[in-house]
Amino acid sequence: MRTVVATDFDADGDGVLQCDADPDCNDGDDTSGPSADEQCDPVDHDCDGDFVNAVNHEAVIEGGGAGTPILDNSTFVVTATVASTDPIQDLDVRFGIQHTFAADLEITLTSPAGTVVALMTDHGGGGDDLVGTTLDDEAATAFSTTSSDDAPFLGRWNPEEPLAAFDGEDPSGDWSLSVTDDATVDEGELLSWQLHFSTAEVGFDEACPAPSCESILLNHADPATGVWWIDPTGGGAFEVQCDMDTDGGGWIVVGLDDTDSLLVGTNANSNPWDKCADDSASPYSWIAGEASVSEDYFGSVTTTVVPDYLNEASGSAFCPELADLRAHATQLSDTTRMVGQTADADGGDYLVDGYGHEVWVYNADGDVFEVTPGTNGQCGHSTGWPWGGSESDFYWWSTSGDANAATGDNGGFDETTMAALPSSFVIPTEIDLVVATGGGVSFGWESELFLVK
Numbered sequence: 001m002r003t004v005v006a007t008d009f010d011a012d013g014d015g016v017l018q019c020d021a022d023p024d025c026n027d028g029d030d031t032s033g034p035s036a037d038e039q040c041d042p043v044d045h046d047c048d049g050d051f052v053n054a055v056n057h058e059a060v061i062e063g064g065g066a067g068t069p070i071l072d073n074s075t076f077v078v079t080a081t082v083a084s085t086d087p088i089q090d091l092d093v094r095f096g097i098q099h100t101f102a103a104d105l106e107i108t109l110t111s112p113a114g115t116v117v118a119l120m121t122d123h124g125g126g127g128d129d130l131v132g133t134t135l136d137d138e139a140a141t142a143f144s145t146t147s148s149d150d151a152p153f154l155g156r157w158n159p160e161e162p163l164a165a166f167d168g169e170d171p172s173g174d175w176s177l178s179v180t181d182d183a184t185v186d187e188g189e190l191l192s193w194q195l196h197f198s199t200a201e202v203g204f205d206e207a208c209p210a211p212s213c214e215s216i217l218l219n220h221a222d223p224a225t226g227v228w229w230i231d232p233t234g235g236g237a238f239e240v241q242c243d244m245d246t247d248g249g250g251w252i253v254v255g256l257d258d259t260d261s262l263l264v265g266t267n268a269n270s271n272p273w274d275k276c277a278d279d280s281a282s283p284y285s286w287i288a289g290e291a292s293v294s295e296d297y298f299g300s301v302t303t304t305v306v307p308d309y310l311n312e313a314s315g316s317a318f319c320p321e322l323a324d325l326r327a328h329a330t331q332l333s334d335t336t337r338m339v340g341q342t343a344d345a346d347g348g349d350y351l352v353d354g355y356g357h358e359v360w361v362y363n364a365d366g367d368v369f370e371v372t373p374g375t376n377g378q379c380g381h382s383t384g385w386p387w388g389g390s391e392s393d394f395y396w397w398s399t400s401g402d403a404n405a406a407t408g409d410n411g412g413f414d415e416t417t418m419a420a421l422p423s424s425f426v427i428p429t430e431i432d433l434v435v436a437t438g439g440g441v442s443f444g445w446e447s448e449l450f451l452v453k
Contacts, residue, residue: 059084063177063193070099070188075180080195082112082171085211086219090137090198091163092156093119097130099181099188102151106180111166112173118160120144122182127151129188134196135159171197203228206237212328213242214250214453225249227313232328238321241312243451247333251451252325254427255310257317258296260287261448263305265297265433266440273440276343276379277386278408283339283394286448295440303433312449322427326364329452330423334403336450338421340371343392344379344439347411355436359443361428368432369425371395371443373418374410382438396446397421426452 034047065078093109102124110116119135125148132154135143139156146153177193203210203220209231210216216223216230225244230252231237241253255261262284266273274280274290281290297303308317309325318325332338340359348356359371372395379390393410396403401420406413433441 059197061175061195061197063175063195065177065190066192068179068190070097070105070179070181070190072181072184072187075178077176077178078190078193080175080177080193082173082175082195082197084197084219085170085172085215086202088166088169088171088197091166092134092136092196093159093163094132094134094194094196095130096132096191096193097188098191099130099186100126100128101183101186102127102130102146102148102153104181104183104186106182108178109163110176110178111169112171112175113169115165115169117163117165121160123160124148124151124153127153129153133157135163137163203230205229209237212250212453213240213244213252216242217244217250231324233324235324236321238324239311239313240325246451247335251333251453252329253312253449254318254325254329254452255312255449256444257308257310259294260292261310262287262293262442262444263297263307263431263433264293264295264440264442265303265435266295267300267435267438268298269295271344271382271385271438273341273343273435273442274392275385275439276390276392276409277388278391280341280343280392280442283341283396283446284442284444284448285446293442297433297435300435300437302435305431305433307428307431309427310449323364325452326427326429329426330399331453332397332399332421332426333451333453334398334400336445336447337396337398337403337405338371338425338450339397339442339444339446340395341392341442342372342376342439343441344385344390344437345376345393346437347375347377348437349375350434350436356434357436357439357441358432358434359441360432360434361425361443362430362432363422363424364429365424367424369422371397372441374406374413376411376439377409379439399423399426 061080061082063080068076103122106121107119120143123144124146127148129152131152134156136156139158143157202208203216206229209229212232216228223244227239228242229237230240243251243253264273279290281287281293311318342357345356350356350358360368362368374393376393380387391409393408396405399421404415404418406415
């Protein structure tokens with residue numbers, strides 16, 4: 001009598017057995033199982049019968065060096081530059097080479113990451129030329145089996161070494177093609193060469209995020225302004241609104257999550273931030289006028305505000321992804337500059353005189369940047385304001401520095417003395433509103449939604 005013992009298996013060592021109530025759908029892969037996270041590839045990692053894969057995008061990159069002579073016993077290197085950062089799904093290489101003895105040739109391809117693949121090494125016998133020759137891992141026949149009878153080697157052939165060595169790499173940068181003629185007598189010329197990429201268009205799904213809106217703009221065919229998935233630091237994917245049209249496109253849309261999308265500090269209703277004769281809200285394009293603004297903070301005090309920022313994709317505040325967004329964002333669009341305003345500062349410099357008004361912003365390292373560096377004069381006393389012709393002072397800041405501006409009564413300060421807004425202050429961690437006399441201050445961006453990348 002023979003006894004048969006049923007044995008359960010866990011071939012990949014992930015702790016999920018084949019005979020469990022929720023079995024391992026791929027026991028040869030320890031990244032797959034009922035409790036696994038889905039990944040951005042054509043594999044069903046979480047065993048739900050489906051997978052998430054990026055959309056394939058085909059791109060052809062022309063290599064440089066056309067017309068380079070192929071001389072006996074010599075080597076030359078030519079390059080092709082790739083801008084896309086989307087991961088490589090597949091790569092084929094195509095040649096046009098004039099040469100009277102194919103077996104003289106040794107050709108290798110090197111990626112920007114330093115991966116080297118031998119494409120062909122002394123094959124093809126005495127065949128003349130390579131015309132429309134494509135090296136493709138999925139081809140049916142290896143180039144290493146060719147002879148002169150196969151010249152001019154039109155069609156698809158397996159390379160000497162698999163091009164799959166490049167799969168998953170970031171293709172951006174310079175690719176190098178090395179061509180060697182290792183014999184005498186026969187010579188030729190490189191006519192053309194191309195890299196045919198199949199890359200993963202990411203950003204459509206949480207499992208396949210892009211690193212940024214700018215990456216989506218560069219790597220997708222005519223991407224639309226709208227909601228996309230990004231993971232700028234590797235800390236986790238989240239949805240954002242990408243503006244693909246304004247100022248060249250590729251911007252993340254952010255808003256100040258506060259009343260009127262604006263921070264206002266005022267001495268008192270009877271001695272307010274808008275007591276000058278001009279419109280103190282004029283820099284803020286969405287505000288109908290200073291009378292429509294609700295003040296946030298009252299009194300002759302320094303108020304430190306820890307702002308929330310609106311994610312236009314969700315309609316709620318960025319949280320907990322704000323730290324990742326802040327670490328990523330180093331540019332502010334010139335169309336949505338940072339703005340600071342003061343009114344009725346009595347000509348005071350707060351740090352020197354102990355009175356006046358200021359707005360300061362802080363970055364994640366605790367460094368401080370003054371948004372209102374000039375000195376504003378008087379707009380009136382506690383009663384009888386505004387004085388005729390009195391002005392607030394206004395400052396517009398850009399990270400390029402090219403769009404900086406300063407207007408109003410600011411003690412002669414203008415944009416010629418304004419440096420670019422440092423990149424680490426694009427999304428401030430804290431904002432100090434200093435009100436140390438009558439009048440007040442405001443802070444925001446010139447558009448209700450501002451653009452960063």
